[in-house]
Amino acid sequence: MIPARFDYHRPDSVAAAVGLLQQHGDEARVVAGGHSLIPMMKLRMAAPAHLVDLQGIAALRGIEAGDRIRIGAMVTQSEMLAHAGLAEAAPILAEAARQIADPQVRNLGTVGGNVANGDPGNDLPALMLCLDATFTLEGPEGVREVAARGFYEAPYVTAREEEEILTAVGFDRPARGFAYEKQKRKIGDYATAAAAVLIGAEGGRVVSASVAMTNLADVPVFSAAAGEVLLGSDCGEDAVAAAVDAMQGDIDPVEDNRGPVEFKRHVAGVILARAIARAWSRV
Amino acid sequence: MKDLPDSEERRANLKGLGCARKRVEDARFTQGKGNYVDDIKLPGMLFGDFVRSPYAHARVKSINAEAALALPGVIAVLTAKDLEPLGLHWMPTLAGDKQMVLADGKVLFQGQEVAFVVATDRYIAADAVELVEVDYEDLPVVVDPFKAQAPDAPVLREDLEGVTEGAHGPRRHHNHIFTWEQGDAAGANAAIDGSEVIAEETIYYHRTHPCPLETCGCVASMDKINGKLTLWGTFQAPHVVRTVASLLSGIDEHNIRVVSPDIGGGFGNKVGVYPGYVCSIVATIVTGKPVKWVEDRMENLMATAFARDYWMKGRIGATKDGRITGLHAHVTADHGAFDACADPTKFPAGFFHICTGSYDIPVAYCAVDGVYTNKAPGGVAYRCSFRVTEAAYFIERMIEILAIKLGMDAAELRRINFIRADQFPYTSALGWEYDSGDYHTAWDKALKAVDYEGLRREQAERVEAFRRGETRKLLGIGLTHFTEIVGAGPVKNCDILGMGMFDSCEIRIHPTGSAIARLGTISQGQGHATTFAQILASETGIPADKITIEEGDTDTAPYGLGTYGSRSTPVAGAATAMAGRKIRAKAQMIAAYLLEVHDDDLEWDVDRFAVKGAPERFKTMAEIAYAAYNQAIPGVEPGLEAVSYYDPPNMTYPFGAYICVMEIDVDTGEHEIRQFYALDDCGTRINPMIIEGQVHGGLTEALAIAMGQEIAYDDMGNVRTGTLMDFFLPTAWETPNYQTDWTETPSPHHPIGAKGVGESPNVGGVPAFSNAVHDAFRAFGLTQTHMPHDHWRIWRTARDLGLHG
Numbered sequence A: 001m002i003p004a005r006f007d008y009h010r011p012d013s014v015a016a017a018v019g020l021l022q023q024h025g026d027e028a029r030v031v032a033g034g035h036s037l038i039p040m041m042k043l044r045m046a047a048p049a050h051l052v053d054l055q056g057i058a059a060l061r062g063i064e065a066g067d068r069i070r071i072g073a074m075v076t077q078s079e080m081l082a083h084a085g086l087a088e089a090a091p092i093l094a095e096a097a098r099q100i101a102d103p104q105v106r107n108l109g110t111v112g113g114n115v116a117n118g119d120p121g122n123d124l125p126a127l128m129l130c131l132d133a134t135f136t137l138e139g140p141e142g143v144r145e146v147a148a149r150g151f152y153e154a155p156y157v158t159a160r161e162e163e164e165i166l167t168a169v170g171f172d173r174p175a176r177g178f179a180y181e182k183q184k185r186k187i188g189d190y191a192t193a194a195a196a197v198l199i200g201a202e203g204g205r206v207v208s209a210s211v212a213m214t215n216l217a218d219v220p221v222f223s224a225a226a227g228e229v230l231l232g233s234d235c236g237e238d239a240v241a242a243a244v245d246a247m248q249g250d251i252d253p254v255e256d257n258r259g260p261v262e263f264k265r266h267v268a269g270v271i272l273a274r275a276i277a278r279a280w281s282r283v
Numbered sequence B: 001m002k003d004l005p006d007s008e009e010r011r012a013n014l015k016g017l018g019c020a021r022k023r024v025e026d027a028r029f030t031q032g033k034g035n036y037v038d039d040i041k042l043p044g045m046l047f048g049d050f051v052r053s054p055y056a057h058a059r060v061k062s063i064n065a066e067a068a069l070a071l072p073g074v075i076a077v078l079t080a081k082d083l084e085p086l087g088l089h090w091m092p093t094l095a096g097d098k099q100m101v102l103a104d105g106k107v108l109f110q111g112q113e114v115a116f117v118v119a120t121d122r123y124i125a126a127d128a129v130e131l132v133e134v135d136y137e138d139l140p141v142v143v144d145p146f147k148a149q150a151p152d153a154p155v156l157r158e159d160l161e162g163v164t165e166g167a168h169g170p171r172r173h174h175n176h177i178f179t180w181e182q183g184d185a186a187g188a189n190a191a192i193d194g195s196e197v198i199a200e201e202t203i204y205y206h207r208t209h210p211c212p213l214e215t216c217g218c219v220a221s222m223d224k225i226n227g228k229l230t231l232w233g234t235f236q237a238p239h240v241v242r243t244v245a246s247l248l249s250g251i252d253e254h255n256i257r258v259v260s261p262d263i264g265g266g267f268g269n270k271v272g273v274y275p276g277y278v279c280s281i282v283a284t285i286v287t288g289k290p291v292k293w294v295e296d297r298m299e300n301l302m303a304t305a306f307a308r309d310y311w312m313k314g315r316i317g318a319t320k321d322g323r324i325t326g327l328h329a330h331v332t333a334d335h336g337a338f339d340a341c342a343d344p345t346k347f348p349a350g351f352f353h354i355c356t357g358s359y360d361i362p363v364a365y366c367a368v369d370g371v372y373t374n375k376a377p378g379g380v381a382y383r384c385s386f387r388v389t390e391a392a393y394f395i396e397r398m399i400e401i402l403a404i405k406l407g408m409d410a411a412e413l414r415r416i417n418f419i420r421a422d423q424f425p426y427t428s429a430l431g432w433e434y435d436s437g438d439y440h441t442a443w444d445k446a447l448k449a450v451d452y453e454g455l456r457r458e459q460a461e462r463v464e465a466f467r468r469g470e471t472r473k474l475l476g477i478g479l480t481h482f483t484e485i486v487g488a489g490p491v492k493n494c495d496i497l498g499m500g501m502f503d504s505c506e507i508r509i510h511p512t513g514s515a516i517a518r519l520g521t522i523s524q525g526q527g528h529a530t531t532f533a534q535i536l537a538s539e540t541g542i543p544a545d546k547i548t549i550e551e552g553d554t555d556t557a558p559y560g561l562g563t564y565g566s567r568s569t570p571v572a573g574a575a576t577a578m579a580g581r582k583i584r585a586k587a588q589m590i591a592a593y594l595l596e597v598h599d600d601d602l603e604w605d606v607d608r609f610a611v612k613g614a615p616e617r618f619k620t621m622a623e624i625a626y627a628a629y630n631q632a633i634p635g636v637e638p639g640l641e642a643v644s645y646y647d648p649p650n651m652t653y654p655f656g657a658y659i660c661v662m663e664i665d666v667d668t669g670e671h672e673i674r675q676f677y678a679l680d681d682c683g684t685r686i687n688p689m690i691i692e693g694q695v696h697g698g699l700t701e702a703l704a705i706a707m708g709q710e711i712a713y714d715d716m717g718n719v720r721t722g723t724l725m726d727f728f729l730p731t732a733w734e735t736p737n738y739q740t741d742w743t744e745t746p747s748p749h750h751p752i753g754a755k756g757v758g759e760s761p762n763v764g765g766v767p768a769f770s771n772a773v774h775d776a777f778r779a780f781g782l783t784q785t786h787m788p789h790d791h792w793r794i795w796r797t798a799r800d801l802g803l804h805g
């Protein structure tokens, strides 16, 4: 519970932060809210010699909620939850954020940290896949945009280069039907299974559908197949069953204290069916 | 004649027995101003930290501390070799076994203490721990107590090789600790075999952990000038710790002062003596500097005392109309690597033989086999009297299972078999003398309060709706009627390391009519400073607000056996009342002198002695106290003080009726507690608000244990639940609303009739929650499934019953 020794830096610009990352190479890590990184340091599973704190960088804050939505990396999960513009433009954000841990964690944990962390247990990555978000990365070579759906490679391994900082997430105003459904053992727990669903409808038929799952593989899972089978349907029993089947082909859960694989698959199916039903009820 | 306040008003002013007085402790706790062990900071203080074994069973081939010692700020690295010359590399346990302080040649559980690093700074100590190189050779691991008894099972305790006689009788296998039996085996078997209906089942009460919010720790400080050792620590029994520290260290007992400051919850976890305490004492003696050791959460969960881990095989017989004919129990008790159970010496399985519960069972037998495995030692009473929660869970499950066999309603089966009110004092088949009870009244009140008949109707309709495919949720009604046995205990058969389990109170009344009372117990959240003042207020007529209660400092408090097993009110509470009565007896003599009447002409009236028949002639306790200090009264010593050491004549037997109504989602395994009704009878009620608080807390721990909390190991002996991510501690979110109720059946032998309540809700709550889960599936053929009932296990039950289609 006592971390190893480290030096602490608090730059006031992204450029300065990138400079520190360049200077210290793989000995440096950025810290945002610290609610994933610091527990790992206390367990000595991470021991960066240099911590680069992003709290002093004003440019990483701010929320834009127009047709295109943009959330700065250092916006906290609580700020995202409380933002009136976001509640109107993309209510799925608040529904998901409310299910992250507890208020203490959300008051410090950031949106950028949650998506950059690369932990399949985090809730926001699947949400970003569902939203087809883009991540803005800034590094020594400048700024680039990466699609969330191409970002997650392996546990804690992402398309972000070591010297890059994730500065914002952005996505188009999503479809009206939404749901983030999560089963967990208790407050403060990661998902046993969670599903993010967005559905657009016209004339009682699905015209767009997007499905992503949390903590059911070693990376967050975007299930294109599940979305496709819903297209054109009325989200009736058969369509939902087909979507669940399709999703089962994309997940790959492992056994842990939350339960064995068979259980997780069963729950994933139940959770997705519920999420689809709720999203459909809101279109 | 001036207007006398009426005696009821004066009584209310005392805030004595029965008053829902607010807890006086809370002003500091709710402001973050408590003073815990980790708040103690002394000049020059050093910090200790452990190198712990990553293996569950391994030989320690070598320990190299060179790199650690080279780190600036590291003062020492202690190993078993350093402790051996002092005879401190092993220490006795409370259960008559011995335990390694630091690994002596091998390690026997994951997290075992291997070396103790002492440094000038907490961070340096942690860094140095990483630098100590230990060379291990792993050995075969046994985590299953049944496999541990196989003929070819690995020998865990090589130190006991060839020892065939343990502290509690013969050992029949190298991993066997003791067999302990009670009752009439032949009689019980014959009665059951001849019964019309027999139910048989194995009931596992899984391993869990008390997990107090504050972990264990201490600060040891040796003053080399005056030779005095002071030890602040998280101790539930500070006086016993002083005696043990003296016996182990050879320091005279008067030169040791043990202080338990504020304690952030104990629940049994802080009864034992841990290697951290011993190493800190050695380190302060060696360095002459104060040494602090405070374990972290993972260490607490992995290495300090666990609870339960009982495999209970039961047989119960009955007539076909439901009269129980006999009970037979055999327990395989997994004690881990050392037998460090915290029980009174003569009771290696605690009071498990209370397992006949609330029922009039004519003949019974129980036997417990203690077994060594590669798990952490412990086996403490986690918010219950010694092994009583295991016993209550066992009998309350057996009753449910018997009800299924009989095709009978489980509430009715209980009613048929309850010990009747006119049978008290009642001697059970396993030898306990129950002091008082009125189970039928409590039971009927409980059933009525929840509209039991209505619930059963709703449940039957739900089953039908489920079968028609209209719902995926089942309804469970969890019943429990428990009988606790608390207040250990009579010195004639209860002791801890030879110390009789009496307790004590010492009172001083100050000249201006306020008072201080010191007790041998120590509060860890129970609110002693509030309730003991109330007992004394009613006994002495001094308002509770003018009485200071102090505990936990062995230099000032009288000797007592501490706080666990719900013993504080039954034993120290009794001592308090008795000491108060001594004060009153002396006060009566003083009042008689002041009023110039004979002692016998006076009568006690709330807060004063008044002349019989002339209530306007009186002396208040405050006036009497003043006189005790400023007048020469012939034949009476000055001052107003009293001490009482109370040896209880019997245990007390609180009881209660709990009903839990639970919704279960068969697809996800999630549950929702719709209603929880808890009726407690703890005898005389001292402070209803504190009782309610204790019941809420205990029920929440029971919820945790029944529904998810466990210490789980994999086959390699790795702890799988070493953090609060996996070890379930409920927050407000998971905690349901509780509906509390009561009946009041005083204990006939306790001076004020009180029985103790802090642990009842854990004892009764676990079976209530668990029975609700079982009951939900009763219509589909479930008889027994083991706790904890977390999502995936409930889901598995539903799957195995074919409920997933």
Ligand SMILES: Cc1cc2nc3c(=O)[nH]c(=O)nc-3n(C[C@H](O)[C@H](O)[C@H](O)COP(=O)(O)OP(=O)(O)OC[C@H]3O[C@@H](n4cnc5c(N)ncnc54)[C@H](O)[C@@H]3O)c2cc1C
Pocket: A029, A030, A031, A032, A033, A034, A035, A036, A037, A038, A039, A054, A073, A074, A099, A100, A101, A102, A105, A108, A109, A110, A111, A112, A113, A114, A116, A117, A121, A122, A123, A124, A164, A165, A166, A167, A188, A189, A190, A191
């Ligand atoms: C008890 C508890 C329960 C939790 N439960 C949940 C839960 O249910 N669901 C959930 O989603 N999360 C949960 N979390 C995690 C929480 O949401 C974290 O806040 C989040 O995962 C990380 O965000 P952070 O701002 O705290 O990042 P940090 O911990 O500071 O950083 C996390 C990682 O991301 C990197 N990083 C951070 N910001 C950036 C950036 N802008 N650019 C590049 N790299 C960056 C860091 O270097 C580090 O490797 C829980 C945490 C705790 C302590």
